[in-house]
Structure formats: C-alpha cells, structure tokens
Amino acid sequence: MIYPNNRTSNIDVKRLNRNRVFRYINRHERISRPELSQSLGISFPTILFITNELIEKGVIREEGEFESTGGRKAKALLPVHDARFALGLDITLNHISIVLTDLSGAALEHIRMQKRFENTEEYRQFLAESLVIFSHDTGVPNEKILGVGISLPGIIDMQQKRLSHSHILNIFDVPCEEISKDIPFPVAFTNDANAAALSELRSRQDYTHALYLSLSNSVGGALIFRKVPSLGGKWDAGVWQNDNLVMGDNFKCGEIGHMTLIPGGKRCYCGKNGCFDAYCNAKILAQHSDGRLELFFNSLKEGNPVLKAEWESYLDHLAAHINSLRMLMDCKVIVGGYVGGFIEPYLGDLHRRLRDMDTFGDDGNYVEACTYRLEASALGAALLHIEAYISSI
Ligand SMILES: [Zn+2]
Structure with missing residues (x-):
C-alpha cells in the first residue's frame, strides 16, 4: 500500500495504486481480487473499486471463477492486452x-x-x-x-x-x-x-541497476536505474522520457562505443581513433564470414582456428572494457545487440577473463547475455x- 505523505496527494496515491493494480494484472494471465489484495497490500474494498474502474476502462475483464477454497468463488480477472x-x-x-x-x-x-x-x-x-x-x-x-x-x-x-x-x-x-x-x-x-x-x-524484473551493452553493427549502451514504484516516465517537450533509463545532461549517457579503449588505436566510424566500437562492433566478427554473423558463430562452433583467434581477441577487448565499466558502475552488465544473441555459450570464457582482471575478486558472473533478442x-x-x-x- 502506498500512503500519502507531505509530497504525495490523495489523488496521486489513488493513481499510483490504480496503476500498480493494472500492472500486476497485466503481468498475470488470471488473478482474483483476494489474491491482488494480498499481493499488493491494498484493502479489498479499494481493490474492488479500482478493478471496477479498470473494467469500465476496458483494460481488464472478468472471465470465469477460481475454485472455491471455502466461501464464495472468486471471479477471475484477466488483462485485455488488445x-x-x-x-x-x-x-x-x-x-x-x-x-x-x-x-x-x-x-x-x-x-x-x-x-x-x-x-x-x-x-x-x-x-x-x-x-x-x-x-x-x-x-x-x-x-x-x-x-x-x-x-x-x-x-x-x-x-x-x-x-x-x-x-x-x-x-x-x-x-x-x-x-x-x-x-x-x-x-x-x-x-x-x-x-x-x-x-x-x-522481460526481466530481477534487477534495479544494470548497464546494457548493445553490440550490433555499431556499439551503444544504456544505463538502467529502475525506480520502484514508478509510473514509468513522463512526456517532456513532447518526447517520452522513460524514468528507468539515465539520460545524462545532454542525452548522451551510455555512449560507451566511443569510450577510448586503445589510445591511438583503430579508426572508428565517428572519426576518432581507438574507440571501443572499432574493436567490438558485430561487423568486426561478421567480416570474416561474408558479413553474416550467424555464419561466423556456426563456423566458430565447428572449430575454425582463424575465427577462434578472432573471437579470442574480440573477447579480450570486450572483457577489458566491461571491467572498466564494472569499476565505474558496480552493477550487472547485460550483453545485448546482435552479438548478445550468440554470446551465451561463451559467457564462461568472458567470466574467466573478467575474474583474472578484477581487483576485488569478483568472478565475472555479473555479466549476462540479454534475454530479449527479437x-x-x-x-x-x-x-x-x-x-x-x-x-x-
Ligand atoms: Zn568512435
């Protein structure tokens, strides 16, 4: 239950509770009012009022009943996703x-x-x-x-x-x-x-802070700082700003592709030298397999020695950069983008590299593959x- 305080009006509390109830139902296929009341810590009469409002709005509906556990059968509430x-x-x-x-x-x-x-x-x-x-x-x-x-x-x-x-x-x-x-x-x-x-x-509810690496044909990143409870964000100057992502002073937060990995190193498409992107974009790998990343990983799995050497070098650069990010942020690192879709079988190799360079003895398990790919x-x-x-x- 969210209670009003000096900064929160009654209207805000009602809206927050209605929002929490909808989000909860939206995440579950079928739920009863007593279960909602218990899970969210909101009184049954308030749940009844809110769910009737949501039914009227057309975003949830009643369909069928749950088996009785003694007393009246509870009606099943379902989200109206469409x-x-x-x-x-x-x-x-x-x-x-x-x-x-x-x-x-x-x-x-x-x-x-x-x-x-x-x-x-x-x-x-x-x-x-x-x-x-x-x-x-x-x-x-x-x-x-x-x-x-x-x-x-x-x-x-x-x-x-x-x-x-x-x-x-x-x-x-x-x-x-x-x-x-x-x-x-x-x-x-x-x-x-x-x-x-x-x-x-x-797709995941199990962390509050994380750094998301997007290793696609260019490299980007996003800093996740999940606020709980949250109304998700706000429209700002007509653009939706999600509360759960850090934007920075100039909307450039997370541009990790252009952090310098090797001073004076390889040319980056941005015009500078030695950027992380120049070592870890997906094309660095795909260029060895006719531009097809899937083919690269298939041949790697079959033990192609040239590709193995390329992959080892890629992992070295990736680990070095992730280690720096970890020292800065002390949070989970999620490897996403095109490469993130293939990295799962190689996470152990990445963890070992990270463990070897970690000053505080972390084992590298803070790095995970993205769970959402399509x-x-x-x-x-x-x-x-x-x-x-x-x-x-
Ligand atoms: Zn660059």
Whole structure:
C-alpha cells in the first residue's frame, strides 16, 4: 500500500495504486481480487473499486471463477492486452524493421527490410508507406494504435526534439519532426540502445541497476536505474522520457562505443581513433564470414582456428572494457545487440577473463547475455507508447 505523505496527494496515491493494480494484472494471465489484495497490500474494498474502474476502462475483464477454497468463488480477472497497440520502427544504415505490440509488450508481428538510409524525401515517404502497409496487414484498427516509436542510431535531444548526432547515418541536428512528418500516427523517438534496453527491462524484473551493452553493427549502451514504484516516465517537450533509463545532461549517457579503449588505436566510424566500437562492433566478427554473423558463430562452433583467434581477441577487448565499466558502475552488465544473441555459450570464457582482471575478486558472473533478442530496438521504441499509455491508467 502506498500512503500519502507531505509530497504525495490523495489523488496521486489513488493513481499510483490504480496503476500498480493494472500492472500486476497485466503481468498475470488470471488473478482474483483476494489474491491482488494480498499481493499488493491494498484493502479489498479499494481493490474492488479500482478493478471496477479498470473494467469500465476496458483494460481488464472478468472471465470465469477460481475454485472455491471455502466461501464464495472468486471471479477471475484477466488483462485485455488488445485494448491498445503500438508500432515500433528501427532505422539502421542498411535496414528498417517494424514491430507490432500490444499492452502485453510482446512482439506480435515483425518485418525487416533491406533499405539503405538516405536523408531524402523519398526515403521518408518509404518509411511512412511501409508503416501504413504493415499496420493495415495486421488488421488492427487505427483507433487502437497509440502511435509509432522510432529507434535511431544517434543522440536524441529530448528537449529540442532533434536528432543531434548520428555519425552512422551521417546526419546532424535534424528536427525529429522532419523524419516523421509523413507518418500518420503520433510519433516518439529514442536512441537504439536505449530502446533495446527497454525491451530487456520488460522481460526481466530481477534487477534495479544494470548497464546494457548493445553490440550490433555499431556499439551503444544504456544505463538502467529502475525506480520502484514508478509510473514509468513522463512526456517532456513532447518526447517520452522513460524514468528507468539515465539520460545524462545532454542525452548522451551510455555512449560507451566511443569510450577510448586503445589510445591511438583503430579508426572508428565517428572519426576518432581507438574507440571501443572499432574493436567490438558485430561487423568486426561478421567480416570474416561474408558479413553474416550467424555464419561466423556456426563456423566458430565447428572449430575454425582463424575465427577462434578472432573471437579470442574480440573477447579480450570486450572483457577489458566491461571491467572498466564494472569499476565505474558496480552493477550487472547485460550483453545485448546482435552479438548478445550468440554470446551465451561463451559467457564462461568472458567470466574467466573478467575474474583474472578484477581487483576485488569478483568472478565475472555479473555479466549476462540479454534475454530479449527479437528486434529489440524496434520493440523498445514501440514500448514507449505502451508505457506512456499504461502510466496514464
Ligand atoms: Zn568512435
């Protein structure tokens, strides 16, 4: 139960409790009111009032009853996941991906298309048309679609609503509105690694702090600081800002790809030398297997000695960087992005390296593989709208 204090009004308490009740039901397939009351520590009459409000709003429903444990049978409450939907669009240099999700937050449908980014009107129209066609094909009525979340490989200035830097796409200081002006849905923007971290956050409830590494064709990161209880975030200057991610003073928090790993080392696409990205992006591995990361890991498993040497070197660089991040943050590190989808069998090798370089005797087990893999950035972008809607309940 959340009680009012000097800073929290009665209205806030009611809203927080209603929100907690909905989130709880939304995470469970079937639950009774007595169970809700017990699990959340909220009185039964209050639970009755809140659940009736939620039924009226159309986001939960009653269906069937639980077996009696003596006394009256309790009615079963179920979430109405298809009350609202959202679309997620992930823009990378060579592809676009689109995902459909609902209030469950699961990726219900997705497509991935090869399309090289261009800063042109034709490209922007292609994005809008692809979204309209995809949305039409899903059969979801437009009025149930909350909006489109767009994930971009760059820094999004939430205050100014501008894409301030994207070295990968080679565009700088572009108003977000310019990218989305042809899209016939409300649009929210986010950085690609932050979006992927949101997908990971949704699938796991077991940590409060973590650093998410996105090891895809470029390297990014997101710093998770989960607030409990939380209403999820707020709209700021028209852009959804998730409460559970640290943004920094200039929205650049988590840009770990451009931390210097080797002074004067390999050239990074950002124009500097020795960045972590230049040693640990997914292309470093895929370039040895015709650009196909899956093929790299298949051949590695079969014992290809050249690939083994490349992988060992990759792990050395990855471990060195993770060790620095661990010293700074003292939190879990989740390896995500394209490489994160393949790293599970090699976590032991990574842990050993980390253990050997850890000053405080940690065994490296603080590093885990991501649990969510399918179009993580596109889904995370869609979740901005889902989270905003749920927070408003
Ligand atoms: Zn760089």
